[in-house]
Amino acid sequence: MTDTEAARSETLELGEPIIEIDDxxxxxxxxxxxxxxxxxxxxxxxxxxxxxxxxxxxxxxxxLAGESGCGKTTTARALLGLIQPQRGxxxxxxxxxxxxxxxxxxxRREVQMxxxxxxxxxxxxxTIYEIVAEGLRIHGxxxxxxxxxxxxxxxxxxxxxxxxxPQRFYLLYPHELSGGQRxxxxxxxxxxxxxxxxxxxxxxxxxxxSVRGEILALLMKFRDELRISIxxxxxxxxxAWTVADRVAVMYLGRVVEIGPTEEVLLRPRHxxxxxxxxxxxxxxxxxxxxxxxxGEPPDPTRIPAGCRFHPRCPVVASGxxxxxxxxxxxxxxxxxxxxxxxxxxxxxxxxxxxQQP
Amino acid sequence: xxxxxAEDLRVTYSTKGGDVPAVRGVSFEIDxxxxxxLAGESGCGKSTIAGAxxxxxxxxxxxxxxxxxxGEDVLSLKPGxxxxxxxxxxxxxxxxxxxxxxxVQKIGDQIEEAxxxxxxxxxxxxxxxxxxxxxxxxxxPRRKDDYPHELSGGQKxxxxxxxxxxxxxxxxxxxxxxTALDVMVQAQVLQLLxxxxxxxxxAMLFITHDLSVLVxxxxxxxxxxxxxxxxxGKASEVFHAPQHPYTAALAAAxxxxxxxxxxxxxxxxxxxxxxxxxxxxxxxxxxxxxxAIDACQTVVPELWxxxxxxxAACVHVAGAPSLExxxx
Numbered sequence: 001m002t003d004t005e006a007a008r009s010e011t012l013e014l015g016e017p018i019i020e021i022d023d024x025x026x027x028x029x030x031x032x033x034x035x036x037x038x039x040x041x042x043x044x045x046x047x048x049x050x051x052x053x054x055x056x057x058x059x060x061x062x063x064l065a066g067e068s069g070c071g072k073t074t075t076a077r078a079l080l081g082l083i084q085p086q087r088g089x090x091x092x093x094x095x096x097x098x099x100x101x102x103x104x105x106x107x108r109r110e111v112q113m114x115x116x117x118x119x120x121x122x123x124x125x126x127t128i129y130e131i132v133a134e135g136l137r138i139h140g141x142x143x144x145x146x147x148x149x150x151x152x153x154x155x156x157x158x159x160x161x162x163x164x165x166p167q168r169f170y171l172l173y174p175h176e177l178s179g180g181q182r183x184x185x186x187x188x189x190x191x192x193x194x195x196x197x198x199x200x201x202x203x204x205x206x207x208x209x210s211v212r213g214e215i216l217a218l219l220m221k222f223r224d225e226l227r228i229s230i231x232x233x234x235x236x237x238x239x240a241w242t243v244a245d246r247v248a249v250m251y252l253g254r255v256v257e258i259g260p261t262e263e264v265l266l267r268p269r270h271x272x273x274x275x276x277x278x279x280x281x282x283x284x285x286x287x288x289x290x291x292x293x294x295g296e297p298p299d300p301t302r303i304p305a306g307c308r309f310h311p312r313c314p315v316v317a318s319g320x321x322x323x324x325x326x327x328x329x330x331x332x333x334x335x336x337x338x339x340x341x342x343x344x345x346x347x348x349x350x351x352x353x354x355q356q357p
Numbered sequence: 358x359x360x361x362x363a364e365d366l367r368v369t370y371s372t373k374g375g376d377v378p379a380v381r382g383v384s385f386e387i388d389x390x391x392x393x394x395l396a397g398e399s400g401c402g403k404s405t406i407a408g409a410x411x412x413x414x415x416x417x418x419x420x421x422x423x424x425x426x427x428g429e430d431v432l433s434l435k436p437g438x439x440x441x442x443x444x445x446x447x448x449x450x451x452x453x454x455x456x457x458x459x460x461v462q463k464i465g466d467q468i469e470e471a472x473x474x475x476x477x478x479x480x481x482x483x484x485x486x487x488x489x490x491x492x493x494x495x496x497x498p499r500r501k502d503d504y505p506h507e508l509s510g511g512q513k514x515x516x517x518x519x520x521x522x523x524x525x526x527x528x529x530x531x532x533x534x535x536t537a538l539d540v541m542v543q544a545q546v547l548q549l550l551x552x553x554x555x556x557x558x559x560a561m562l563f564i565t566h567d568l569s570v571l572v573x574x575x576x577x578x579x580x581x582x583x584x585x586x587x588x589x590g591k592a593s594e595v596f597h598a599p600q601h602p603y604t605a606a607l608a609a610a611x612x613x614x615x616x617x618x619x620x621x622x623x624x625x626x627x628x629x630x631x632x633x634x635x636x637x638x639x640x641x642x643x644x645x646x647x648x649a650i651d652a653c654q655t656v657v658p659e660l661w662x663x664x665x666x667x668x669a670a671c672v673h674v675a676g677a678p679s680l681e682x683x684x685x
Contacts, residue, residue: 068539178629179399208398209566209610210603210645213625220623235540238569241614242623265614279544280614281573292544296509 012245012260012343015058017094018197018229019079019111024052024088026074030301046300048074049085050253053337056197059227061220063244063261065234065276067297071253072233076199079231080113109139112190116202118182122174129170132157132188139193157192161185162218180211187218198222201233216243237280241265246343249273252298252308255337259344269346271315271357306331307349315350315357324353360527360560361387361410361447364423368405371417377633379405381584382422387528392554392561394575394592396568396607398630402584403564407530410562411443427527445475448521450514450550452533457517458505464516465491465501471523490519495549511542518549522557529554530562535570547574569611572596580604583631583641586660590667600669602646640671648673 030043049071056062064072077083079090081097081104090097092107115121122131132154136142144153158166161184174182183203190198200219204212220243222228234240240247240261247265248258249272257270268274275293293312298304310316310330321327326349337345338352350357368380380402387393395403408414410424410431424431426446434442451457459467468487472478478486488498494515505513514534521529531550535543551574554561563574571578571592578595580588580603588601599605606626612619628645631637637644643653652672660668662676671677 067541180629208630209568209607210398210626211629212610213606213623214627215625216623217625220621238612238614241616242612242619243621261620276540277614279540281547281567281569281611292548293541294545296511297539297541 019056020091021054063240066250070250111197112195114200157188161188257346366422369419394571397581401581445524447528449530588669600663
């Protein structure tokens with residue numbers, strides 16, 4: 001293989017867009033206490049998502065990462081039509097999502113959610129068979145595309161999710177299964193509808209270490225064999241490294257960096273991405289004092305002016321931004337994503353002056 | 358100086374369904390100023406050990422073997438002395454700390470109470486000490502008048518750490534202290550625990566399933582499986598060059614970013630952790646082990662030498678006796 005061929009094989013080839021999120025904004029209304037309300041006080045709304053553009057391509061695994069409160073789960077929920085956005089559009093295969101529940105139904109079959117807590121998302125009084133078949137019944141599906149019966153479809157989904165032989169699980173209840181098996185039931189429940197997209201919110205964070213890999217391998221298999229697109233919402237960049245083709249990093253309701261996994265995680269261009277990478281525990285770096293952002297996760301009811309990361313930004317705090325003459329812009333000038341490489345975008349004033357975080 | 362010594366520790370829970378052996382013969386020592394990391398999946402017995410050290414288990418739980426805290430036999434302590442040892446000898450930071458604070462009591466009062474219960478100080482001195490402790494864990498002393506709901510998760514965990522330090526214990530145990538916290542806050546709390554441990558010269562038992570966190574904070578690591586230690590040694594060596602296949606699987610579950618071996622190849626173990634009431638014969642890990650040979654079904658492995666300062670309970674390690682001599 002020549003050098004140019006090698007370089008080309010490394011560039012990421014993305015399929016057709018399957019979901020396009022454009023300028024999404026989701027606010028949560030502020031709540032004030034009764035007395036404060038009577039006195040005419042008003043709280044400030046929380047801007048959970050504040051202008052997010054994101055595209056998920058066919059057969060792609062995209063990781064959406066960030067701290068709690070950054071808006072990653074809200075973005076995922078809006079994408080599923082579970083939350084009505086204040087602004088922006090979400091398109092599935094080029095068609096904007098309708099706003100009423102009834103017309104959303106066909107879409108909901110195509111896009112399935114896998115929640116993080118398998119125990120909480122399974123009905124303890126239903127058998128595994130009932131749980132997996134429920135989706136089919138809700139969508140009024142009596143038989144599969146090739147004349148399969150409901151039982152065939154349930155058996156196929158359980159078996160694809162790694163619960164074999166499926167018949168052994170039909171009459172069991174969730175409490176009779178291990179945590180890993182429960183997560184597989186949740187996945188089977190999503191798979192039975194033959195979705196095109198799976199949205200997985202922290203799919204392994206409640207699972208034991210040795211089981212995590214298996215569940216992730218399962219998701220990878222669906223992508224490879226069934227060409228399902230997967231959006232993984234996670235705070236764990238190590239997980240993103242293992243499974244994702246692209247990584248999007250969110251901060252206070254915005255995507256601040258997005259690109260191919262190798263680029264974003266090995267050559268980050270936003271100081272926040274770098275800060276997140278700094279706190280991934282890593283052995284072998286004994287004695288290295290890592291920079292850890294201090295303070296609490298930011299508050300979406302008070303989004304700072306300028307670059308929204310500037311109050312916590314190490315580049316500003318260390319005085320480097322002032323030295324480079326961009327501090328005023330960091331504090332006063334809001335900014336959009338800029339191209340920093342092939343498919344790689346970041347929103348930082350350092351980029352204009354060609355500096356690394 | 359050895360702060361904690363466990364010798365052939367066995368803990369058996371008594372349940373309606375019969376006895377459940379949760380810890381099945383575990384030996385280890387922790388020196389002053391040393392951090393021992395204890396890793397393993399849920400149900401492996403790691404939290405049970407912490408409970409045994411503070412004697413937190415119900416009376417019908419059977420604890421056998423030796424457990425010495427600063428030379429004193431923990432298992433035969435009289436109730437009065439036991440109360441003194443809790444918090445002054447050994448204390449614990451729980452994983453559920455976010456719910457462990459009394460919601461209707463100011464946090465300062467809760468810390469003072471921990472000091473006063475042990476008769477270590479007058480009310481005035483306790484108040485001063487509580488303020489100093491809050492400062493030590495990175496909270497402004499004026500926060501002592503706050504109620505738990507006014508604190509964030511990370512701040513509550515800091516209060517729990519302050520309480521654990523209140524009576525200047527020699528051993529602090531941390532059981533999944535950062536599991537429920539956000540990434541950045543988790544890093545802050547770990548940094549705090551590490552610097553306190555270092556500054557105060559504490560002996561520490563750090564328990565979590567997240568091997569990557571453990572390597573970061575521990576001097577030595579012990580990996581548990583089905584109630585026994587299956588590998589031990591210097592933390593970075595155990596993580597980077599695991600000798601036991603189970604350790605290798607745990608380490609692979611938390612790959613380092615940039616490690617191309619795991620890119621698009623999530624590694625996992627098949628099967629589930631064993632039921633403590635039906636532990637497989639021979640090596641308890643053999644049904645899930647990729648390297649299992651016939652002998653693994655019958656030979657019960659012991660912690661054999663696996664290099665300098667390393668021991669592992671696997672027939673494949675260098676120090677394992679030849680299979681003919683141990684075979685049935």
